[in-house]
Structures are given as structure tokens and as C-alpha cells.
Amino acid sequence: MRSYISSIVLINDADDKRIVPLKAGVNIITGDSKTGKSALVEIIDYCLCSSRSTVPKGEITNFTSIFCITLVINNNCYVIARQAAGLGGKMYISKQAEDFDPNNLNLLFFNMLSLQAPKEVQGKIETALGLSVTNMQAENLDGKPEKASLRNMVSFLFQHQNLMASKFALFYRFNDFYKRKAVIQQFPVFTGLVGQEYYSKLIRLTDLKNQLKKLKKNSETNKAARERVRAVLSPLLTDYFALLNSHFDLETPLSTMLKITQNLPQPDDSPLFNDSGIMERYHALCGQLASLRDAEHELSIQINDISNANNTGTGLVEVLDELKERTTLGTPNEDSTYTCPLCGNSCENIHQNDTEILDASKWLESEIAITQKYTADFSEEIRVLSSKKDEVVKEIKAVWRQMKDIEKNYINSKDLLTKKEQIEYAKVKIQLHAELASSGVFKNAELDLEELQNEIALLQSQLDGIDLETELSKAETFISDNMNRLALKLDFEDEFRPVKLNFELTKETYDLYQHQNQHDKIFLYEMGSGANWVSCHIALFLSLLRYFSKYPKSPMLLTMFFDQPSQVYFPQPEDKVSSDIIAVENMYQTIFDEINAIDKDLGILPQIIIVDHVSGAELKNEKEFLSYVRRDWRNNNGLI
Secondary structure, three states: OOEEEEEEEEEOOOOOEEEEEOOOEEEEEEEOOOOOOOHHHHHHHHHOOOOOOOOOOOHHHHHOOEEEEEEEEOOEEEEEEEEOHHHOOOEEEEEEEOOOOHHHOOHHHHHOOOOEOHHHHHHHHHHHHOOOOOOOOOOOOOOOOOOOOHHHHHHHOEEOHHHHOOOOOOOOOOOOHHHHHHHHHHHHHHHOOOOHHHHHHHHHHHHHHHHHHHHHHOHHHHHHHHHHHHHHHHHHHHHHHHHOOOOOOOOOOHHHHHHHHOOOOOOOOOOOOOOOHHHHHHHHHHHHHHHHHHHHHHHHHHHHHHHHHHHHHHHHHHHHHHHHHHHHHOOOOOOOOOEOOOOOOEOHHHHHHHHHHHHHHHHHHHHHHHHHHHOOOOHHHHHHHHHHHHHHHHHHHHHHHHHHHHHHHHHOOOOOOOHHHHHHHHHHHHHHHHHHHHHOOOOOHHHHHHHHHHHHHHHHHHHHOOOHHHHHHHHHHHHHHHHHHHHOOOOOOHHHOOOOEEEOOOOOOOOEEEEOOOOOEEEHHHOOOHHHHHHHHHHHHHHHHHHHHOOOOOOOOOEEEEEOOOOOOOOOOOOOOHHHHHHHHHHHHHHHHHHHHHHHHHOOOOEEEEEEOOOOOOOOOHHHHHHOEEEEEOOOOOOO
């Protein structure tokens, strides 16, 4: 997915504005201290729905009433703006064409939009990015659904000034244990390795395993319940057949007994108990049962329809892709011209046909892109409907239990004297118990166990097909190898060469360390020298950016922010020595080369925004450096 921030805009109450233009690829904002460079990362974070404003108070907050970024996602530009915290901090969002000009932003533009809560805007940004995993809660099923969040993405986007060369921390906001845990858990979603379907199956699997555990625990109780049904039905059937001068075999299996209850000899069909209140109650319960079964049927239809819609959308994309592949083989060039080999005249009709074919091919390509974006994943909706269906089934069972109470009261009646009445009464008692047994209240536990075990095995096999642990291990290898490739040009002390960095992506610590030998590990916090620390940060985050860029289904915003990467070499702008200058040259060249190499290798140009004191004049690669400078805040220039 292509994404980058195309501008940062500040607007005040007088409709004055400050614009920082940005592009995909490398962007450098250079300048003196206290010009507002580092505030840019806080402004971006604030506009990406942070819970509070960390924009430095002073000139910037005094000037600004609306903070804004324009965010390009594929072929659209999203204007995302937020009131200053002192004005309430509510937000605006507007979808525009990709080439939207931020100079068109003013107070009138925002007055035409409605203010929204940050959570609402966050959801819309997540939808635009394709971040659609709404429930990852596969452990505590009674807890609040855990949603993959834009706010957890930002840990991969920002390297603040106090983090850029830290030996104690790698990621933004990882000092919060729960935030760190959520970010790590959601990494597979951010890469596009898994979506909601995976987690819905995982949730369903956990639910089924819990049911199986309870069912096994209650298996003896279920067995006793079946024996109770048999103990009740055996004398009832014996009495019934005795009334008809027939014999009933007490050794008959329970399953056969239940079948016999469906084909009992019919007594005289004159109405019985028509005026009885208990029968009215029984019929009312029957009506309630019918309604519940209708509800169960309706839910089954909805589940089936949503499943079909999900498959239809996916199938349509496959059909369009196949059609596009076929048409591509015969697509002419736009500038194709044809001349008659006999008369030498131009064949305009053929050229017109070529033009129409090209237009149709472009339309088809656009249709495929639109269809792919809006082919919804309904896994979570299906799971929710299935849970509702389970609740309806429980209600059905509850109704049957109420019918048992009727049976008790009915059995106690002593007003039936004639043989015909005795036969009818015995038949009703049998049917009540048979229906209770058939309803599932005393359902065969072995059948329940078998059904659950079969469904668990099926889900487990489907989830085993997604070997997340192996994929994460591959990612760890990819990122670590790329870090070591980049480290060849970065500034590491001699004692750490050859550089053998490793990033522990498969563990919940996300540690970075150097392999000193086969057994010893030197963790980042054990390394000396700020040069080592900043080089590790740059190597890691450029490697993460390459990793996210390689997955077309990744919803990750392909933007990274480096704040003052040269500060370990030039604590003060005037403090420059030749060895440090060379190190900074190599650092910047490594960044330039890697960003452009990602574009060349993967066909997608990610964005990096760097704010720094370095002007470029002191570097050998000054010309390339200056080509990426978007703002130079010196000589009394600045953000405000």
C-alpha cells in the first residue's frame, strides 16, 4: 500500500497558515535550534489521534488553532485536522483527490466540515489504511474485544530526539508495559500476515475448547441424565402398551425407545383436554418454541448469506484479475499507428479501436483496485451471528425445561378414569418426555464430544496452515540480515566489527543485541558510545521500513520520522571535526540509498522525514542532501 504525509499545516484564528510540504521518499527539514523542527513529530502524532497533545507550549501553540496533516493513501488524500488542545481537541477528516493542494486549506474549508471525536476519526483512518482487525481477544473471551489500532502503529513511525540515540529504548512509548504488549501482539496484523478471519477462528477455537473442557467435566452427569430419561420412558411405554394389550421389551435401547415414541398407535381422535389451562400453557410454549426456531433459522440464513457474500467478493476479484491478465496480452501501445500496405493511407478505425481497448484496460485495472479495497472480510460478523445463534439454541432448551414442569403437574392429575382417557394421558406423558430428550436437554454426551472434537480439529488444521511463528522467525532473520547489510556503512566502533546484529522479533522483549561470539550477546544497553546507539536505531528502523514495504497487504503507514540523528556527533552545530563529518556523511548516504533501493527493489517509495541541524554544506554529498531539503529554517526563519 502506498502512503505518505504530503504536508503539515498550521492555521490560526486570523486564517494565517504555515505549510511544510513533504513528498514520498526522503524529506529533510534543517535549521537552527528553537525553530520548531522537533515539534513537527509531535504535531503529526497529535493529528494521528493521540490521547493528549505533546506539542511544545509557546509560540507554536499560541499561534495555532488548527493543526493539520494531509495524508496520501493510494490514490486519495485525507485531510486530517485537529483543534488545539485548549479549544477542545476535536478533529476533522475529509477525503480529497491525491493532488489536493494544502494551500486550499483555510478556516472556511474546516467550517464546512463537522467536528468529530478523535476515536471516530481514528476509525476512519484505520479503514482507509485497511486496518480492519476488530477483535484479537482470543484468551479472555468475556473481556473487551481487543482491536488492532493506529495508535499502536506509531511505535514503528517515530524516533524522537531523546530516543534516536538511546541505549535503553528502541521504540516510542515502550515504557508502558501494556502498550508494548499490544504493539508486539499486533505486529502480524501490521505486516498483513493475518487478518480478522485468523483471529475469529482463533476466538472460536478457544470457545470450543472451553466448551469441550466443560463437557468432559460434566460427562458423568450427562450419562446419569440419559439413564434418568430411560428410567422414565421405560415404565411409561410399558404402561402404554399394556393399555393396548401389547408387550414392551424393557431391554430396548434408548435410541429405539425414542423412535417408537414417534410411531405410537393412535387412540380415538376425539379431542382431549381442550379446556385445560395446562394444555393452553403447553401450546403457548409450543408457540414460543416455534418463534425461537424461526429466529435460529433466520440467523442461519444470515450466516450463510454473509459467507456467500464474502466468497463472492473474493471470487469477483479473481475473475477480474484473470480477465485483466487476458486483456493485457493483447493490449496495444497508445501511440500505435496503422497504414494500409496497399494504398499507404492511415487506418484511423484500427487506431480508434486501439484507443478504446486501452481505455477499457485502464478501467478494468481501476475496477480491480476498487473491488480489492472494498471486498470486506466478514469473519467477525459471522462469529458474532454464530454466538447469537448459540444463545437462541440455549433459549430453546430452556423452553423444553419448562415443559418438564408441565409434565410434573400433568402427571399428578387423578381425574382421568376411562381407558380412552388413560391411553391419551399415557401418550401425552410419553411425547413430553420424548420431546425433552430429542430437544437436546439430555442429548447424548458422546455425540456432543464428537461434534466439538471434529470442529476443533478442523479449525486447528486451518490455523496450522498459517504458521505465524515461522513467519515471525523469517521476519526476524530478514530484518537482522538487512540491519547487518546497512551497518557496513554506518559508524560502529572497531570492537563491534564485524557487526552481527540481531533483533529478537519472536520474543516479547524486542531486544537488539550484537553477537560477540557463538554464546555471548551484547545488548544495546551494554554497548558504549552514542555512535553505536544511533547506528543501531537507524539500521533497525530502515530495515523495519523495508520489511513493511515488501507486503502489499500491510496496512502500515509507510512513514518514518528521525529527529536529530546527527546530534551524537554535533551536540552543538558548531562542534564539527573531520571524523564526525565523515560519519554523518555515511549515515545520510545510507538513509538516501536505502530509501531509494526500497523503491527500486519493491516498486514502492516509502517516506522518511528527518529534522536536523546539519545544513549539508559540510558534507561531500551536499548536492543530494539539498535535493531533499523541504525547509531551511535559518536566519530568523522557522515554523512560526
